[in-house]
Amino acid sequence: MSMKKLSILAGGVAAAAISAGAYAQEPVNLTIVSWGGAYTESQVRAYHEPYMEENPNVEIINDDGSANALAGLRAQSQAGNVTWDLVDMLPSDAQLACDEGIILPIDHDEMLAPAPDGTPASEDFLPGSLGECFIPQIVYSTILAYNTDLFPEDAQPDAIEALFDVENYPGRRALQDRPGTNLEWALYADGVAPEDIYDVLATPEGQDRAFAKLDTIKEHIVFWTEGAQAPQLLADEEVVMATGYNGRIFNAAQVEGQPFDIIWDGQIVEWDGWVVPADGDNVDAVMDYLYYATDTQRLADQAKFISYGPARASSAPLVGEHADLGIDMNEHMPTNPDNYYSPIVLDNDFWTDYGDELRERFANWMLQ
Template identity: 45%
Template sequence: MKRLLILTTAFGALALPATADEITVMGWGGAYTASQIEAYHKPFTAATGTTVVSVDSDNPATPIKAQVEANNVTVDVAILEIADAVRLCDEGVIIPIDPASLPAGVDGTAAADDFLPGTLTECMVPTDIFSTIIAYDASKYAEGEGPKTIADFFDTEKFPGKRGIRKSPKVTLEMALMADGVPAGEVYAMLETPEGLDRAFAKLDTIKADAVFWEAGAQPPQLLADGEVVMTMAYNGRIFNAAQQEGKPFDIVWDGQVYEWEGMSIPKGAPNEAAALEFVKFATSSEPAAKAAEFISYGPPRKSSASLVGNIQGTDQPMSPNLPTATENLTNALASSLDFWADRDTELGERYNAWLAAN
């Protein structure tokens, strides 16, 4: 561990003895993997001499489970969404990672205290935070006159026009309650009661006549661009990309955001387990986590990383304001509850579908 602390503080300035010639990391591909190659893979190879090979999957959980069950594991590290990581951990497909083995933050904070609450789990070390937010077309409003709170999304009198709403109860119900004045920290306790659920659906009733429902992440930016909605629930990364890469005049309302996370796990029977663990320790330490955030607008899960995030790659614009984990964006933010949705997904999905079908 001491060796890794020296390594991450210097961000690869010191060479370490390789524990394997090569490791294989399975991720999601595209811009996501590209960010990890620059922030994790190349610096790790420079520091250890171990080559990192990237392989892509639509969802790494599926091939990882198949490999373990076939006793033919070729992947050393897999990037998993939190729900899949918890499930595969319970099934013995991925191995536990001791939080005490992870390097402290650059400020000396122990890893267990440095990661955002709830994100560090038994078999997964988080790499990034993404969120569902409210987005709007700033060109439709006078400067400073656009929506600023989650309540504004539901206020069709002050802000007339169509609303893009996720065709799923998850996140939608949470946002409805926050818009109705429930503090983020009380949302799930409220949703566990019949009264709380009725309150959430009653709030959704107020904008149902103006709703345009979406299912895929690519839809909200397109709905905004086509003028079909004036504001919409959306994934923060999709809106950032539309604004940054396509020049769309889209802005984000961070108030009432619901954030989720993903991270690194090691499959049972990984061919290079020791080297895989060293890689996970390195990649999830303060500075690499901050570096990855400069390439893609997902926030680093370590609190000590926040002040280390620099400019958007290739620009002179700071990335921090675009991240779910920026201090100012976490003022009224809610961490999605895995336990709540594991217990109630089917039940609430049925009620939500019935609500959709009702006149």
């Protein structure tokens, strides 16, 4: 481990985490990896552009590689050529990367800003959201969305059961090409309570039950890989409903004017956040950026551009109107009480333990 990394892990870089611009003002390019689309745009407007304005020596380069972030980090680490400086990653993948030592552990209270009232970061970030190597930004959800033009006004779908009901809601459905969300919803639609889903899915019988439920709609499924595909499939009327990220569907409906609506029933709630690759060339600069980009105001600012809830408790009261549309963003947040009535909170420990075997089984099932 380099001396630079040792100094960070020992808390010896407090100066690099005091305020923006605390490190030496040398020209630096930071390659920041995220998901693309409306989500990356929200980061650019809330974090990147304000930070670069305050730090003109920094140039942020966006890379839309988060869909394959774990594989990318592994490959760069094995090659001894780490070119990514900061990566937006899901918690389950972050835990695997952390266990493998290819991302850096984080001392949250040392490296992250406290809340405005002095509450330490470890107490201000929402319970369960912080990981050993993971800094959350947002609470988002995977939801079921539908094209309102494709159903009669008096027969619009309103529950996850509609996904599996091709008789009353005919048409093709778009599902992401991974087991997560699909297996949970299969059990939920088959009568398993949200709080029991992962206990059932941890058993061979529960897994068989979930795949059997998916079998009932398999001939009606279109699979998508990238987040932008779900709203595009809906807009093109290639499918009548689709799983998707709530922020993408919000953007398509509210910004682009697409006739989409969200079914909040059974929403799969998850964190998304940052990890710092080990052996990167710009770790001090990255930590300075992270201190800025994950403070209370910046996380609240992101909600001006996309309908994801901030991961800090102190940020929630600062959520207001959309920067361009002028609409109240609170009602579009996954955590709004009107939307949060039957959530399924994604169990990252489950997917860390069972993910490899279920991904293999799901991939084989897709090809059958």
